[in-house]
Amino acid sequence: MAEKRKEFWRWKEYNWHDESMNPKDADxxxxxxxxxxxxxxxxxxxxxxxxxxxxxxxxxxxxxxxxKAMSWALEGTPLTMGDxxxxxxxxxxxxxxxxxxxxxxxxxxxxxxGNMMYGPSVRTILDMGGQDxxxxxxxxxxxxxxxxxxDKCAAGTGRGMExxxxxxxxSIEEVGELSLDVEEEPPPVSSTCVVFAKSEATSLLREGWPxxxxxxxxxxxxxxxxxxxxxxxxVQKEFAITGGIAKNIGVVKRLEKELGLNSLKSxxxxxxAGALGAxxxxxxxxxxxxxxxxAQ
Amino acid sequence: xxxxxxxxxxSGEFFITIDTDSCIACGHHGCVSACPVGMFEIIxxxxxxxxxxxxxxxxxxxxxxxxxxxxxxxxxxxPCVTACTPGAISHSW
Numbered sequence: 001m002a003e004k005r006k007e008f009w010r011w012k013e014y015n016w017h018d019e020s021m022n023p024k025d026a027d028x029x030x031x032x033x034x035x036x037x038x039x040x041x042x043x044x045x046x047x048x049x050x051x052x053x054x055x056x057x058x059x060x061x062x063x064x065x066x067x068k069a070m071s072w073a074l075e076g077t078p079l080t081m082g083d084x085x086x087x088x089x090x091x092x093x094x095x096x097x098x099x100x101x102x103x104x105x106x107x108x109x110x111x112x113x114g115n116m117m118y119g120p121s122v123r124t125i126l127d128m129g130g131q132d133x134x135x136x137x138x139x140x141x142x143x144x145x146x147x148x149x150x151d152k153c154a155a156g157t158g159r160g161m162e163x164x165x166x167x168x169x170x171s172i173e174e175v176g177e178l179s180l181d182v183e184e185e186p187p188p189v190s191s192t193c194v195v196f197a198k199s200e201a202t203s204l205l206r207e208g209w210p211x212x213x214x215x216x217x218x219x220x221x222x223x224x225x226x227x228x229x230x231x232x233x234x235v236q237k238e239f240a241i242t243g244g245i246a247k248n249i250g251v252v253k254r255l256e257k258e259l260g261l262n263s264l265k266s267x268x269x270x271x272x273a274g275a276l277g278a279x280x281x282x283x284x285x286x287x288x289x290x291x292x293x294x295a296q
Numbered sequence: 297x298x299x300x301x302x303x304x305x306x307s308g309e310f311f312i313t314i315d316t317d318s319c320i321a322c323g324h325h326g327c328v329s330a331c332p333v334g335m336f337e338i339i340x341x342x343x344x345x346x347x348x349x350x351x352x353x354x355x356x357x358x359x360x361x362x363x364x365x366x367x368x369x370x371x372x373x374x375p376c377v378t379a380c381t382p383g384a385i386s387h388s389w
Contacts, residue, residue, distance in 0.1 A: 104342045105342055107342075108342035108343070143297075143343065144297050144342075145298065146297065146298040146300070147298070147299060147300060148300040148311065150303055150304055151303070151356070152303035152304075152305055152356050153305060193306065228304065229304065232300075232304075232309065232311070232388075233298075233300070281342075
């Protein structure tokens, strides 16, 4: 009889809206849709305040993922698509958001979103996405001053971590905590290739290493991988991490140690940074259009 | 803005950096015609500025695409760097 296999990489999808707000009172409703390679988010803002968002896995069809993420963000709210004054699409699938008024790169959107999430003092943003990793320097208005992206291999990305969660049969949400449950930090596995790192990990398990130690070795490799990326752009204080890996305390702690810097913490969900930035861009673009129309 | 196009892998770091603040002031964009494999293009960026960028299909293979301009010995000045009068282009390798 075939055994039913649990998908340890599968993280929880969710939506949220602020029940204390009445968006119908707002003058301007804008939205940002971030269709990433692994996850899609929609953020809805009412007069520049975060009102609602959704976070779900991206399917094989980008337009469909964008529609689903939008529908889910609107679910339970009094809003419909018709209430949205402007929508900006961002992320890997940004050109495939059928209802977007404009597409803006995720680099600019993460800088803008990070500026709101962590405050104007943030200068370095590390976005650890599903299939790429971006090091972004920005000014006090959230405008990008320097960026570097590595999307050539899965090492240092969320997908790499999902592969390890599945290999070790540990829920992706528990990987970080478990990786810290070691008496001594083990040497990192390969930091340049997930396939090689997985082979190494399999050998280490055969040698009798506990799961926590193997995960520590991988989190350490991942932290070192993104550290080299950050080193190239030059880390400036204050420093913040966005994306799904920002929720993995095992990688965050090791990266902070390597950098000699603590990352800023935020009340916002780190996975919505791109969509939040897109919604902020949408607001700025509507205001610019209105200003131009009033001047004519 | 300094835009770094390229990648890092097990064999090294391969990035072409374009200082787009310098690009904005450039009227002729000599880089586009200077590159023998046509890696450069002029785009309108996220801040509505007209700047040079590396085309998407070249970004993950800059090491190989730039190869002919980078012989192991007697390397001549790079055509893109020479053509860029504002001095906005640099290579990491």
